[in-house]
Amino acid sequence: MKSPLVTIAVPSYNQGKFLDAALESIFAQGVPVEVFVMDGGSTDGTLEVIQKWEPFLAGWRSHPDAGQSAAINEGIALGSAPYVTWLNSDDYYLPDGLKALLRALEQAHEAPVAYGQAFHEKTESGIRKPVWVQPFSAKALAIRCIICQPATLIRRTAWQAVNGVNESLHMVMDYDLWWKLYRHAGEFVFLEKPVAINRDHACTKTNINRKAHYSEAISIVRFYNGHVPIKWYIYQPYSVWWKSLIKYLRTLSF
Template identity: 65%
Template sequence: MTHPLVTIVVPSYNQGQFLDEALKSIFEQHVPVEVFLLDGGSSDNTLDVIEKWKSRLAGCRSHRDDGQAAAINEGIARGSAPFVCWLNSDDLFLAGGLSKLVTALEDAPEAPAVYARAWNLVQETGKRYPVWVQRFSRRRLALRCIVSQPATLIRRSAWEAVGGVNPNLHMVMDYDLWWRLYKQEGPLHFLDDFVAVNREHENTKTNTLRRQHYREAISIVREHNGYVPIKWWISQPYSVWYKSLFR
């Protein structure tokens, strides 16, 4: 039996319309994986999708929980593979994407994690455009989140060293994680290739809770960088109020 190389957690809540495609994109990767699906007690067709894939899952459950971050920590703790990641139930891996991430992280033994490029897919129109991603530097990370979460892979040793994601955060647990990995374990490695899809739709937390998202992000920058660059204050009217009007 092939031992899993990657532990993948799929946190989900009422995302049944996307979940099947997300799981299909995982199991079509040519990488031995163990997949834990942790659902927060959905009331849509999620249970039907779970039943469809149950024989392929390393573990699954559906009940009320303490939120996305807590579910991610729970799932990764249940696994044993040397590399870990999570894929939200409305996102996707591109064909061969996970293999590219594994190879890149194996080729960069000093890095705690690797991240690559991803597409933003606008659900309502079918259009896509690249997620803003840049090569890693502290200055760039302080100006904005330069890491696209669906396109990341993390060493389990680094994940455990920093204690996973912060369960008290609900919007920017990934941004906080990149900071803590960098400060404790070293710079993240950048792979200049597309490996995943970030689905953008009207019910994402980024769209429905813009003010909370921006507020959490600023607090993370202040905590890890020591101060908040002026760029955050200049961008706030557009990122919060203007986009809220026209989303």
């Protein structure tokens, strides 16, 4: 058996209806992986999905924990592969997506992270729209998060140097991580290829807590960039208030 090249933490809580597809997409990649499912004590049938995949998993647990960020750090710390990432249980890889990221990072010896293109997928309709990603620059990162987390792969040495994700953050731990990794090791390598799907459904943390998401993101930009670009203040009312209103109106029956 080949030694694993990638450690993947899969944080999950009551996402059993999505978890099977996420795990299937990982093991279909043809990449030697070690996968740790870190479940927060689900009660929705998640355990049945985990047991189905147990022969292929490097480990799993299911009990209340300190949240998504802590679960990600815990899962990655259990592994030893030279590259790491996490895949939320409601996201999944496109065919050969992880393999393409691995190839890109192996060829870019100085880069701490490789990231590719991704799609948002509406679970209700299956409609896909491209996520806004672009080649890396600190200026672009300060204006918006130009990286879609499911479409990333990280060098373990860089991950360990910045101590993984910040466990005090619950909404934008990935955005904070990109800044830390850039400050530590320089620019990321960008792959112009769709590699992953970010599911968009009513129960995502971003959809439920838009105000908290923006508040955390703005604090991150201010800390690392020194000031907050005006874009954040212009776009915030639309993203927080208007989208929340649309979501509310869709729940009403006329």
